[in-house]
Each structure stands twice: as C-alpha cells, then as structure tokens.
Amino acid sequence: MTSILWLRRDLRLGDHPALHAAAEEGAVLPLFVRDPALANAGDARRSRLEASLAALDAATDGVLVVRSGDPAEVVASVAAEAGATSVHVTGEFTPYAVRRDRRVADRLREADVPMASSGTPYAVRPGSVVNKSEAPYQVFTPYSRVWRDQAIEPPLDRPRGLRWRRTVDSEGLDTALVERGRSFGPVGEDAALDRWRVFADGALDDYDSRRDRPDLDGTSRLSVHLKHGEIHPRTLLADLTNGRRRSQGARTFVTELAWREFYADVLWHRPESAWRDLRDGLAGMRYDEGPDVEELVEAWRQGRTGYPFVDAGMRQLLEIGWMHNRVRMVTASFLVKDLHVWWPVGARHFLDHLADGDLASNNHGWQWVAGTGTDAAPYFRVFNPVTQGKKFDPDGDYVRRWVPELAHLPGVKVHEPWRHDGGYDHGYPRPVVEHDEERKVALERYEKASRST
DNA sequence: TGCTTGTTCTG
DNA sequence: AGAACAAGC
Numbered sequence: 001m002t003s004i005l006w007l008r009r010d011l012r013l014g015d016h017p018a019l020h021a022a023a024e025e026g027a028v029l030p031l032f033v034r035d036p037a038l039a040n041a042g043d044a045r046r047s048r049l050e051a052s053l054a055a056l057d058a059a060t061d062g063v064l065v066v067r068s069g070d071p072a073e074v075v076a077s078v079a080a081e082a083g084a085t086s087v088h089v090t091g092e093f094t095p096y097a098v099r100r101d102r103r104v105a106d107r108l109r110e111a112d113v114p115m116a117s118s119g120t121p122y123a124v125r126p127g128s129v130v131n132k133s134e135a136p137y138q139v140f141t142p143y144s145r146v147w148r149d150q151a152i153e154p155p156l157d158r159p160r161g162l163r164w165r166r167t168v169d170s171e172g173l174d175t176a177l178v179e180r181g182r183s184f185g186p187v188g189e190d191a192a193l194d195r196w197r198v199f200a201d202g203a204l205d206d207y208d209s210r211r212d213r214p215d216l217d218g219t220s221r222l223s224v225h226l227k228h229g230e231i232h233p234r235t236l237l238a239d240l241t242n243g244r245r246r247s248q249g250a251r252t253f254v255t256e257l258a259w260r261e262f263y264a265d266v267l268w269h270r271p272e273s274a275w276r277d278l279r280d281g282l283a284g285m286r287y288d289e290g291p292d293v294e295e296l297v298e299a300w301r302q303g304r305t306g307y308p309f310v311d312a313g314m315r316q317l318l319e320i321g322w323m324h325n326r327v328r329m330v331t332a333s334f335l336v337k338d339l340h341v342w343w344p345v346g347a348r349h350f351l352d353h354l355a356d357g358d359l360a361s362n363n364h365g366w367q368w369v370a371g372t373g374t375d376a377a378p379y380f381r382v383f384n385p386v387t388q389g390k391k392f393d394p395d396g397d398y399v400r401r402w403v404p405e406l407a408h409l410p411g412v413k414v415h416e417p418w419r420h421d422g423g424y425d426h427g428y429p430r431p432v433v434e435h436d437e438e439r440k441v442a443l444e445r446y447e448k449a450s451r452s453t
Numbered sequence: 454t455g456c457t458t459g460t461t462c463t464g
Numbered sequence: 465a466g467a468a469c470a471a472g473c
Contacts, residue, residue, distance in 0.1 A: 212454080329454070368454090380473045381455045388455090439456085443473065 001026030002165050003086040006033065006075055006104075008097070009121055010090040010229035011052045012189040013059055015155040017119030019162075022088040027165035029082050030060055033075060034068040034171075037096065042352035044184065044321035045227075051181025052228040054173050055188025063166040066173060071100055072107040079113045081168045087113060090229070091120040093127075093264055094359050095271035121226075122261045123233045124150045126268035136269045139375045143265070144258040155235045184224065184321050184355045192225035193235075200239060207249035211256075214313070214324035215398040220253065223356035224322070226260070233257050263364040266374050274363055275344050277372040282379065284452035286445050287342040296339050299432050300331070301349055303403070306431035308415050309389030310334045312402035319402070321355030326392050332369040333383035337442040338433055343370035371446075379446045382439045389415040403428065 003025040005018060013019060022028045032053055041049075057064040067074045075087060087108055092101060105115040120126065129146050130136055137143035181187060186195065199220045203210065210218030225231045236257065240250055270278060277283065299305050303314035313327030323331070328350070335346040347366040351357040367373025371381075393399055396414035400407045405428035406414045417423030424430070 326454085333455095377454080378473090382473095384456065447473085 002029055002082050002084045002167070003027075003088055004075070004079055004082065004084045005030045006071075006087055006089045007031065007056070007064075008090065008092055008229075009227065010119075010232075011056045012192070012230050012232070013056075013158050014189065014193075015232045015235050016090075016158075017156060018088045018090045018117070020156055020159050021116055021118040022086070023159040023162050025086055027163040029065060029078070029084060029165050029167065030056070030063060031065045031067070031075070031078055033071045034066065035071050035100070036069070037100075042354070042357060043180075044353055044355040045351070045357045047177045047181035048184050048187070048224060048321065048355040049181065049228060050174055050177035051179075051184075051187040052230060054178045054181075055191070055230075057173065059189065060164055063164040065166060065168055065170040067171055072104045075104050076107050076111055076113075078168055079108065079111065082165070083167075084113060087115045089115065089117050091117045091125070093120070093268045095267070095274055098271070121229055121232070122264055123152050123237055123257070124261055126261070126265045129265060136265065137262075140259065140262050141375075143262050144255065147258050147261060148254070152234055152237055155232070155238050181355075185221075187230075189230045192222065192231035195221060195225065196231060196236060196239070200243070200245070203249075204245065204253060205247040205249045208247075208252040209249075211252065212326045212392050214327050215393045215395060215401075219324065221322075223358075223361075227356045227358050233260070260358075260361055263360040266364055267360040273367070273373075274359055275347075277370075278364075278367055278374055279372055279376070282370075282372050282446075282449050285449040286340075288340040289342075293339060293341060296432055297335070297341055297345060299429070300335055300339060300346075304429050304432075305334065306429045307334065307385040307389075307435070308399045308403055308406055308417065308428075309393060310385045312393075312399045315402045317350070317353050321353060323350075323354070324398075326388075327398075328365065329369055330383045330385055330388045332366055334385055336366075336370045337382045338385075338435055338438040340438070340442060340445070343367060343372065379450075380443055382442060384439075385435060386415055 003022045005022045005028050007030055010016060010018065053064065053066065065078065067078060079087060108115045124147050129143055203218050207218065210216050222231065226233065240254065267274060300314060303311040305311055310331050313323050313331045317323040332346055335341050336343055343366040347363045350362050364373050368376045371377055371379035390412055394412060396412050399414040405426040406417060408426060409417060409420060409423060413420050417428055
C-alpha cells in the first residue's frame with residue numbers, strides 16, 4: 001500500500017500529523033506540486049520555497065517528487081501512476097488554498113482515492129476559537145485569552161519505521177532557485193530547530209524589551225521557517241511549557257504567535273478580506289492614485305523617500321527578503337498616511353519581496369496599520385518616521401547598515417540629515433513629502449470619511 | 454504595538 | 465528646562 005503525502009506549507013518530518021496518517025497506511029510518496037496559479041509569488045518567496053524543498057528532499061534521501069501543473073490533475077495522475085490508495089495533506093486556510101483543496105478532493109473522489117486532511121499550520125485550528133454566541137472574535141485580546149487556554153496537542157515525533165516510496169518520475173529542483181533561496185539564510189527543518197534553540201536560550205528572555213529594536217538581533221527570525229512549515233508552532237509552545245519559561249519575554253513571544261493565529265482565523269472567516277477592507281468604516285476614504293503618486297510609491301519601494309528609518313526598512317526588504325516588524329509598521333504607515341495610498345498596494349509589494357510573505361499575517365498587518373481591519377489601530381494613529389527611528393534605532397546603527405549614503409553621520413544624527421552639516425554630501429535624497437503636513441491631510445481625509453459613513 | 458499639545462510637577 | 469500626564473485627534 002502506498003499513500004501520497006501532498007506537501008504544501010508543511011516541509012518538515014517532525015511533528016507532522018499528516019505524515020503520521022500517511023505512514024500508518026504503508027509506504028509514503030512525498031509530492032510537491034508547482035501550481036501555475038501561484039507562479040506570481042515573489043522571487044524571494046519562490047526561491048526560498050525551492051530551497052526548502054531541496055532541504056526536505058535531502059532529509060528524505062532524495063525521494064521527493066516535484067511536478068508542475070494544475071494540482072487536481074497532477075495529484076490525481078501521480079496517485080494513479082503510483083497506485084496510491086490515499087492522499088494525505090495538512091489543512092490549508094487561505095482563500096485560494098481552500099478552493100483548490102476542495103477541487104482536488106472532488107477530482108480524487110472520482111478516482112476513488114480519498115483525500116485526508118490532518119493538522120494545520122497553526123497550534124489552534126482557524127475557525128475553532130469562538131465566543132459564547134459561537135461567533136468569531138473581532139478583537140485580538142479576547143481571542144488570545146481563549147486561544148491561550150486551548151489544549152494544544154503534544155508534538156509528534158517522526159514516525160517510526162517510516163518507509164518512503166518513489167515509483168514515479170520527478171521534475172527535480174531548479175538549482176539556481178535553490179541557490180538564491182539559500183541566500184536568505186539557513187534553510188530546512190534542522191536549521192529551523194537550531195534557530196529556535198538559539199533564540200530560546202538567548203534572546204527570548206529579553207524579547208519583551210528588545211524585539212522592537214531593528215538594530216539588534218532581538219527577534220526570533222522564525223517567520224520564514226514557520227511560513228514553509230519547517231517548524232510547527234506547537235513545537236515552540238511545547239518547549240516553552242515544558243521548559244517552564246515564564247519570563248515576560250517568553251509571554252510576549254507567545255502573544256506574537258497568537259497574532260499569527262488570529263490573523264489566519266480572521267482570513268478564514270472573511271476570505272474576501274485578503275485584498276479588500278475588512279471593515280467598511282473607511283469606505284469613503286479618499287486615497288491617491290495615478291502617475292503623480294506612482295512616482296512617490298516607487299520612491300517608497302526603492303527606499304528613497306528621504307526618511308532614513310523608512311528607507312532603511314525598504315532597502316532591507318529588497319536586499320534580504322525580510323524586514324523587522326517594527327519597521328514594517330512604520331513603512332506601512334508611511335505609504336498609507338504620508339503618501340495616502342490604499343494599503344493593498346503596499347501589501348502587494350511586501351508579498352512580492354518577503355521571503356516569509358504570508359497572506360494572512362501580511363495583509364491583515366497592513367489592514368491593522370491602515371485602520372481598516374479587525375481590531376485595527378484607529379486611523380488617527382500616525383507613526384512619525386523620525387521619532388520612531390530615534391526611539392527604536394537610538395544609535396542609528398540600523399539606518400547606517402542599510403543606507404550607505406548616510407553612513408558618514410554618527411549616532412542618532414542619521415535620522416535627521418537635514419539638521420546636520422554635510423547630511424546630503426553622499427547623494428541621500430531630500431524628503432519626498434513633509435510628514436507634518438501629510439499627517440494633517442491624512443487626518444482631514446479620515447475625518448471626512450468618518451462623517452460620510 | 455501613536456502623536457501632539459497643553460498642563461502640571463519637579464528640581 | 466524637562467519629565468510626567470491627560471486628552472483629543
């Protein structure tokens with residue numbers, strides 16, 4: 001008996017319920033399908049995925065099968081070729097994935113091959129945390145209280161006596177893509193577990209005070225591993241519980257995991273909110289578009305807005321496919337509230353360049369900043385890019401690291417080149433807009449939009 | 454998981 | 465003068 005393990009965002013062997021379920025039926029054929037519908041994922045994300053597949057292939061002694069095409073056709077034909085009696089998957093919850101999985105399951109049913117879903121990429125299944133009237137929570141804090149109290153299954157070991165089977169051809173991997181994917185840092189399940197141990201034994205206890213500092217290595221850097229399922233949040237939570245880590249840092253880290261789960265839950269309940277305002281409270285909001293603002297948006301994309309903290313973040317994104325979360329908030333606020341651009345424009349750019357790009361976390365993070373989401377920041381919260389920089393990059397190291405035209409300015413001066421002699425000696429651009437003015441414009445438009453609805 | 458402004462308090 | 469705080473955006 002052979003069963004197929006159709007892998008998607010669960011590229012690991014430990015703590016993998018679907019792998020267990022597959023292994024219980026006999027030999028396991030691991031399959032990844034390159035879906036043309038997902039070909040528009042950014043270069044960073046696609047290459048990082050390819051590298052993760054290479055790591056998994058190595059961990060399975062090279063039995064991974066990779067095929068391109070419509071998943072319904074590919075999974076069905078591989079099942080037929082291998083004589084598989086079932087297909088096992090980890091549940092997926094984004095709008096496209098839900099439709100796709102329904103379609104694949106239907107197609108397999110015609111061939112009398114059941115598709116079984118075990119587990120999810122989350123500690124708590126999206127849709128399972130509800131209030132007393134069985135409705136989803138609209139606000140993070142009450143959600144997180146209930147989420148925290150959910151019984152979490154203990155992590156599973158790798159299945160014993162696992163037999164792999166590769167009886168069908170594989171397209172193989174794109175070595176150039178794999179190479180580029182590896183440029184984002186260590187890849188694969190072992191690397192993810194290593195990173196987690198280093199973080200848990202190191203920065204975790206100070207996470208509460210240091211996570212907001214992009215100039216320090218104070219964050220977990222686990223996002224890309226979580227994105228591809230190289231590690232499961234259940235593993236992290238179990239370690240935190242068993243290790244009885246009770247520091248404020250550990251508690252805050254758990255809260256960050258809860259945000260990830262909350263946003264997946266919100267997107268599951270409201271799939272249309274991926275690319276549209278979740279709340280219609282700002283429906284009358286006036287945003288700028290067209291050629292004039294497009295030039296400003298391009299300056300934002302390239303990290304040439306003239307605001308050092310913003311530009312450092314945007315350049316970090318382009319160079320390493322990752323941006324510190326504090327800076328994601330500040331750069332997002334700049335696009336929405338200083339350039340008056342609707343949030344999906346920015347969310348698209350982030351997804352195009354983040355190696356860890358995740359639809360739920362990214363787009364609902366943007367909606368939070370824009371004030372259009374569930375539990376979003378009120379619209380009148382406008383980040384000041386200069387004071388945010390001075391506060392969270394107090395020595396200016398982050399800006400100097402990513403903006404070489406400002407590397408000659410010492411200390412906190414990098415945040416205000418206009419106030420220092422020679423600030424523009426190395427070609428750094430002047431501010432493309434005046435924050436104080438644009439803040440007022442944003443508040444006026446908000447005021448108008450609130451009155452109209 | 455903000456910012457600004459105005460006011461009061463402190464040294 | 466500058467910290468600490470409240471209130472409104």
